Structures are given as structure tokens and as C-alpha cells.
Amino acid sequence: METIKKKRMISPFKILAIGFATVILTGGILLSLPVSSISGESTSLLDSIFTATSAVCVTGLVVVDTGTYWSLFGQGVILTLIEIGGLGFMAMSTIFALLVGKRISLRERLIMQEAYNTFTLQGIISHVRYMLIFTVTVQGIASLILMTQFIPLxxxxxxxxxxVFHSISAFNNAGFDLLGDFTSLTVLNENKIILITIGMLINIGGLGYLVWREIFGSIKTRKKLKNFSLHTKVVLMISAVLLITGTLAMLIFEWNNPVTMEHMTFGNKLTNSFFSATTPRTAGFNSISNSDMTAASKLVTMIYMFIGGSPGSTAGGVKTTTLGIVIFTLISVLKGRDETxxxxxxxxxxxxxxxxSVFMLGISIVIVGVMILSISEVGAAFEIILYEVLSAFGTVGLTQGLTPTLSITGRVVITIIMYLGRVGPLTVMLALAGKQEKVNIKYPEGKLLIG
Structure with a gap:
């Protein structure tokens, strides 16, 4: 009876944290097997867990080249981990339960509510069904479009x-590619169809299922934008501002850069600028060399990596709504308002x-990560280390070449940061904190000088 009570007392936060860790460990073990590599040799458990974490956390940072190191079996494992990480392991377990006719308990519904940031338990199972249908449909259409470009090549x-591989990787904001030699999409940066398709997949996956469900629902009911939920309004507004601003910034900053865009046509410059503004939002693909970007472009990229996508999506980072709330709170304070x-x-x-809390925890994780890597990665420039840590926390997958050369300590630290970035720093902290209890006590008011 005591064991049963303890199981019931496990919080949704702990179940989410343990669930992701279990999937990562299982994937790491599979990738360490000889059958997973082209050479037929076993891969070190650390490198396998690093890759599995990157896949489950839909990051894209890799210590070995995905296209040339892993066998078809290994790539299949990675692709499966990406899909599980994008949809969430609770969605996958729910889909399996529905297929075998198992009843979904109230506790499982509570966990799904926490996992997908929904406001209510009502309709949570139908939401999971919608996620599956939406995911398969979008990935299927995108796969067909990409095939028209990849088959001739x-x-x-x-x-x-x-x-199929790049469609799943892009929709889930994973950033894994099979083009070889860590080149990502730089060898195809003049193919507008591939860049636009993958860029749109990243944006679609990064908005969140709740937002798309409301958008498609509004088409049927002819609901106007002003009648959308507050969540959808904020997500669409912040995402649009980031995308447009980022595209213009990349276009301006890289226009005369001889190593990236100077010799491109205007159409290719615009397409690559759009792509470069999209991928830092936790995708991990790149069409131009990250290390050869101007300092201004790198700064924009790092800011975007920290922000990430939207809640309930396949993206990581602190999320667009978190940024929105921080900004709106600041505006309210400047206006002299007591509430946001x-x-x-x-x-x-x-x-x-x-x-x-999410914003400050994110900053704290990045600071600690940079401090540790500054010690462990001897000779690496501060900018490159900061870029790597932000990429890991935002589950982005972009790098300036540091990932393959990381020390053992560096790989462990980046693995942990990827995990924290995907599961959510607040979720992990709440899982570690244990049971939360409401205290009906109000202490005397104190005063502090601010500013």
C-alpha cells in the first residue's frame, strides 16, 4: 500500500523529467550498438547519449556527422527519437494506448496538460489526436515537395x-541533416524550394498545436483575428515581429559579406535571410556559414536562440510568450500600472x-554553462562558447564548429543543458523541489530600494 501511495504522489513534473530521461537513455543504448554505425563498431556511450539527447530534445548538435557516421538503422533510431521528442513521449504513449483500447486515466490527462501547456483537461485526448493528424499531414505534404528536389539530385x-527525413527533422525543429561533412544546407543554399519548404516547416512546428488548431477552427467559423484567444494573439504577434525583423536584419548585415551572401542574387539573399532568421528559433539547419557571419548577425542569432519558439510546440528556448509577458510587464510598469x-x-x-522565473532560470543556466565550458574547453573563444551554450539551451543545433571537438566535460554539460532546454528549466526545478504546498500566511510588508 505504501508503494502504491508513493507512486500516486509522484508529480507530473517528475514524470515528465523521468520520462524524457528514460527515452534518451534507451536511444543512447541503441545508438551505441555496432549495428548503428556504418563502420560496424560500437560507439562510445557518452557520444551515443549526446546524440540521443540532441534527437529527443530536437536540438541537432552532433559530435559525429549524421549522414556519414550512422547506418540506416542508426539514422532510423535518431528519426524515431526526433518524432518522440517533437510530439512528446506522453503523446506517443497516449496514441499507443488508444490503439490498444486502453483507458486514459485522470492522472495521465493531468500529465499531458502539463506537457502541452493546455489551459484545461477538457478535450486533451482529442488534442493529442489532432496533434498526430496535423503532424502526419504537414510532414507528408512537405516530404513530397522535398522529394521533387532531392530525387533529381x-x-x-x-x-x-x-x-522524409528532412521533413520530419524540420517540422520537429530538430536540425539533423543527411547531406554529410557537417555542411547542413549550405550546399543547397541556392535552391529556393528546399529552403522555403524547410523554413515553413520550422515556423509551422514552432508556433504550437493549440495555435494552429485555433487558426484552422477560425477558417471554418470565420472568426476574425481580434476574436482569437490571448495566447494565439501574443504568439502570432511575437513570432511575426521576430521573423520580419530577423529577416531584414540578416539581409542588411550579410548583404556585402563576401563569405556568405555578397555574390548571391537578390532573390537568393532574401531567401537565405528568411532562412537564417528562422533557424535560430530552435531549428539547427543553416544555409550560410555560421562562423563566417558578421558579428551583428551572430548577435541576432544568439538572441533568437535564447527566445526559441512557442509553448506547446516542437521548439525550445524560453518561448515567445515568456518574452511577451516580460516585455508587457515592463511596459505596464513604465505606464504606472499595478498589473500586467x-x-x-x-x-x-x-x-x-x-x-x-523561466526567463531568469534560462539566463542562469546559460551563465553556468558558459563558465564551465570556459574552463573545460581550453583555447575556445568566449563568443564560440556562448554561441554553443545558447544553441544547446534553445535546442537549436547551430554551432561554430565547437561541438565535434568538445571535451568529455563539455559533452556532459551540453547534454544536460539540452535536456533542461527541452523539458523546461522550471519543470525540472519543480520536479526536484518535490511537493508544492500552498501556505495561507501573509508576512508583514517590507520595503526595498530599486533602480
């Missing part, structure tokens, strides 16, 4: 496989506290 069999106001709505204090 690599042949029918490889072209079909490349189309957004689009004529008032945000509750717990929502604001949670957003600020």
Missing part, C-alpha cells in the same frame, strides 16, 4: 528517404511570476 531511393496588461486583458500574478 540523389536518385529515387535516396531522394525519397532524404525528403495585454490586449485589454489582465494577466494573473502567478502567470507573470512563472514567466519571469
Amino acid at each position: 540523389y536518385g529515387v531511393g535516396t531522394g525519397i528517404y532524404y525528403g 496588461e495585454v490586449f485589454g486583458k489582465r494577466l494573473s500574478q502567478p502567470t507573470v511570476y512563472r514567466a519571469v
Whole structure:
């Protein structure tokens, strides 16, 4: 009876944290097997777990080249881990339960509510069904489009496989590619169809299932944008501002860069600028050399990596809504308001506290990660280390060449940061904190000087 009670007391936060860790460990063991590498030799467990973490956390940082190191079996494992990481292991277990006719318990519904950041338990199972249908549909259409480009380049069999692999990787914001030699999409940066398709997949996956469900629902009911939920309004507004601003910034900063865009046509410059503004939002692909970008472009990229995508999506980072709440709170303070106001709505204090906590925890994780890597990675420049840590935390997958040369300590640290970035720093902290209890006590008010 005591064992049963302890199981019931496990919080949703702990189940999510343990669940992701279990999937990572299983994937790491599979990737360490000789059958997973082209050479037929076993891969070190550390490198295998690093790759599995990168796949489950849909990051894309790799210590070995995906296209030339892993066998078809190994790539299949990585692709499966990406899909599980993008949808979430709770969605995969729910889908399996529905297929075998198992009833979904209230506790499992509570865990899914926490995992997908939904506001209510009502309709949570139908939401999982929608996620599956939406994912398969989008990935299927994108795969067909990419096949039209990959088949002429690599042949029918490889072209079909490349189309499916890169479609799944892009939709889940993973950033894994099969083009070889750590080149990502730089060898195809003049193919507008591939860049636009993958860029759109990244944006679609990064907006979140709840947002797309409301958008498609509004088409049927002819609901206007002003009648959308506050969540969808904030996500669409922040995402649009980031995408447009980032595209213009990349276009300006890289226009005359001889190593990246100077010799491109205007159309290719615009396409690559759009792609370069999209991928830092936790995707990990790159069409131009990251290390050869201007300092301004690198700064924009690092800021975007920290922000990431939106809640309930396949993306990582602190999320667009967190940034929005921090900005709107600042605006409200400057206006002399006591509460945070957004689009004529008032945000509750717990929502604001949670957003600020996520933001500050994110900054703290990045600072600690940079400090440790500054010691362990002898000779690496501060900018390159900061770029690597932000990429890991935002589950982005972009690098300036540091990942393959990381020390053992560096690989462990980056693995942990990828895990924290995907599961969520606040979720992990709450899981470690144990049971939360509400205290009905109010202490005397104190005063502190600020500013």
C-alpha cells in the first residue's frame, strides 16, 4: 500500500523529467550498438547519449556527422527519437494506448496538460489526436515537395528517404541533416524550394498545436483575428515581429559579406535571410556559414536562440510568450500600472511570476554553462562558447564548429543543458523541489530600494 501511495504522489513534473530521461537513455543504448554505425563498431556511450539527447530534445548538435557516421538503422533510431521528442513521449504513449483500447486515466490527462501547456483537461485526448493528424499531414505534404528536389539530385531511393527525413527533422525543429561533412544546407543554399519548404516547416512546428488548431477552427467559423484567444494573439504577434525583423536584419548585415551572401542574387539573399532568421528559433539547419557571419548577425542569432519558439510546440528556448509577458510587464510598469496588461486583458500574478522565473532560470543556466565550458574547453573563444551554450539551451543545433571537438566535460554539460532546454528549466526545478504546498500566511510588508 505504501508503494502504491508513493507512486500516486509522484508529480507530473517528475514524470515528465523521468520520462524524457528514460527515452534518451534507451536511444543512447541503441545508438551505441555496432549495428548503428556504418563502420560496424560500437560507439562510445557518452557520444551515443549526446546524440540521443540532441534527437529527443530536437536540438541537432552532433559530435559525429549524421549522414556519414550512422547506418540506416542508426539514422532510423535518431528519426524515431526526433518524432518522440517533437510530439512528446506522453503523446506517443497516449496514441499507443488508444490503439490498444486502453483507458486514459485522470492522472495521465493531468500529465499531458502539463506537457502541452493546455489551459484545461477538457478535450486533451482529442488534442493529442489532432496533434498526430496535423503532424502526419504537414510532414507528408512537405516530404513530397522535398522529394521533387532531392530525387533529381540523389536518385529515387535516396531522394525519397532524404525528403522524409528532412521533413520530419524540420517540422520537429530538430536540425539533423543527411547531406554529410557537417555542411547542413549550405550546399543547397541556392535552391529556393528546399529552403522555403524547410523554413515553413520550422515556423509551422514552432508556433504550437493549440495555435494552429485555433487558426484552422477560425477558417471554418470565420472568426476574425481580434476574436482569437490571448495566447494565439501574443504568439502570432511575437513570432511575426521576430521573423520580419530577423529577416531584414540578416539581409542588411550579410548583404556585402563576401563569405556568405555578397555574390548571391537578390532573390537568393532574401531567401537565405528568411532562412537564417528562422533557424535560430530552435531549428539547427543553416544555409550560410555560421562562423563566417558578421558579428551583428551572430548577435541576432544568439538572441533568437535564447527566445526559441512557442509553448506547446516542437521548439525550445524560453518561448515567445515568456518574452511577451516580460516585455508587457515592463511596459505596464513604465505606464504606472499595478498589473500586467495585454490586449485589454489582465494577466494573473502567478502567470507573470512563472514567466519571469523561466526567463531568469534560462539566463542562469546559460551563465553556468558558459563558465564551465570556459574552463573545460581550453583555447575556445568566449563568443564560440556562448554561441554553443545558447544553441544547446534553445535546442537549436547551430554551432561554430565547437561541438565535434568538445571535451568529455563539455559533452556532459551540453547534454544536460539540452535536456533542461527541452523539458523546461522550471519543470525540472519543480520536479526536484518535490511537493508544492500552498501556505495561507501573509508576512508583514517590507520595503526595498530599486533602480
